[in-house]
Amino acid sequence: MSILVVGSVAFDAVKTPFGEREEILGGSATHFAIAASFFTNVSIVAVVGEDFSENYKDVFRTRNIDITGLEQAQGKTFRWKGEYGYDLNTRQTIYTHLNVFADFKPKLPESSSYCPFLFLGNISPDLQLEVRKHVDARLVALDTMNYWIEKSPQELKEVLKVVDILIINDEEARELAQEPNLIKASKKILQMGPKRIVVKRGEYGAVMFSQNSYFAMPAFPQEEVYDPTGAGDTFAGGFVGYLAATNQIDEAAMRRAMIYGSVMASFNVEAFGCERLEQLSYQTINERFRQFKEITHFDELVFEKKLS
């Protein structure tokens, strides 16, 4: 086992200006695991209902994802429906039926008292802390959202003390730190415990902070975004997946991981749910990594004196 991910597995219904889908495979653990599976072995800890058929499980099996930790409980699988506006920046939640997810208590496989990389997907900070206490890891990354920042700030601050990397979006970082300037906000968050913060900024790219480093990158230029659902978890999957595969966690590796995270997220939005990821190859992934290098490169030659 290289990565253990705890999060949600859900049925999503999505409507965007480009079309509509009902009952597609979604959830934070799903998007994360599928993205990470291109890099290394992944085990999922999550819960689904009786309506979660073998077809859906096969999506994980095909990608060699270990689902022995995927509990099948009595009741229905977590369902969410969202609708995106014209520019895909505004999202309206039509419904959220937690179903079996309402009583989710992560059941960790006995073998998981240690795993090299642990990803605490977007669930209650209480549960994230519970899992963290039972799993020792070389590196622990955590995602959260506005809902938990507002509803469980104390619990969230507890778990932040025992994670290495917080992966969060721009708006969430400002809210968590209660500071509109992102640089200042990130410094405040670093004082809460994480050694590193990765901030996702959608079409503007992503930035990464540590006590003594800063890295910034643009997003991949995309003319058509079909469905942004799960892009953040997919980013995290590419990011942690690359680190786990190479077992490197220095600054240079983290920067490459940022690129891989963005590469995977850029594919994710090109189709509904995980449709695009399911068809990816290593070659296609690495091709886009090279494109990132191409679109961001400038050479170091500097202007030393007035020439004319």
Added chain:
Amino acid sequence: MSILVVGSVAFDAVKTPFGEREEILGGSATHFAIAASFFTNVSIVAVVGEDFSENYKDVFRTRNIDITGLEQAQGKTFRWKGEYGYDLNTRQTIYTHLNVFADFKPKLPESSSYCPFLFLGNISPDLQLEVRKHVDARLVALDTMNYWIEKSPQELKEVLKVVDILIINDEEARELAQEPNLIKASKKILQMGPKRIVVKRGEYGAVMFSQNSYFAMPAFPQEEVYDPTGAGDTFAGGFVGYLAATNQIDEAAMRRAMIYGSVMASFNVEAFGCERLEQLSYQTINERFRQFKEITHFDELVFEKKLS
């Protein structure tokens, strides 16, 4: 003469959460020229009133900026007052007194029928076109704003046919193309005439498009923005200034020019008006160029196969 710039020279009054200034030197030609003067020789064509004292002219002279084209007309200098909100993203114009600028007819020095680099600052597209007709140049760059996009769209489209580079902000690009997706918007604008578009995105950095290239860069991370007034013109000054100084206009030079533009703009916002720029040195500028390299660098090593 390396660069000829036509635009406004004004007295600005600015209020930000960090303080307030009355009657400081501002205007598009001013910010542009001061930034560009660190790279090459600049000549200004603009108009000021009788109240424009020698002290203000000395700011240009100190930077070796040629002001023989700075007409001093009867009346008062263009005055503008703006107030910025808490996060400095919202700006309210308190007043705009065009004064002598209302009847501005650029008087081009006889020597200016050719200049290597021409910058058409943010003035009426009619005047920009008039200047363009009289000046032959190796490279012509143009800035504009929402006001002209809405008020003089036909005139703007005329002048766009005869410029090489449009330097514009995000919102203006979307409005000009009437297209919310920036990639699509830029493709539409390229069809209007310019060979290249530079899009400034404030705290999110800048991007550059041509028919067969794309470049994206983040902004310099800044905890305190004292006064964003003139940042766009300062960017343009660093951008065109570098190109003119090196007399290179290939893709690689344009990318370095983007960095220098961002470097100069990042200094501009660190103090009111041109206060920070007036104190800069080549060393400080190049130091920040190197910091841009440092914060954006990632190495090319890619992940070739699943490792575990």
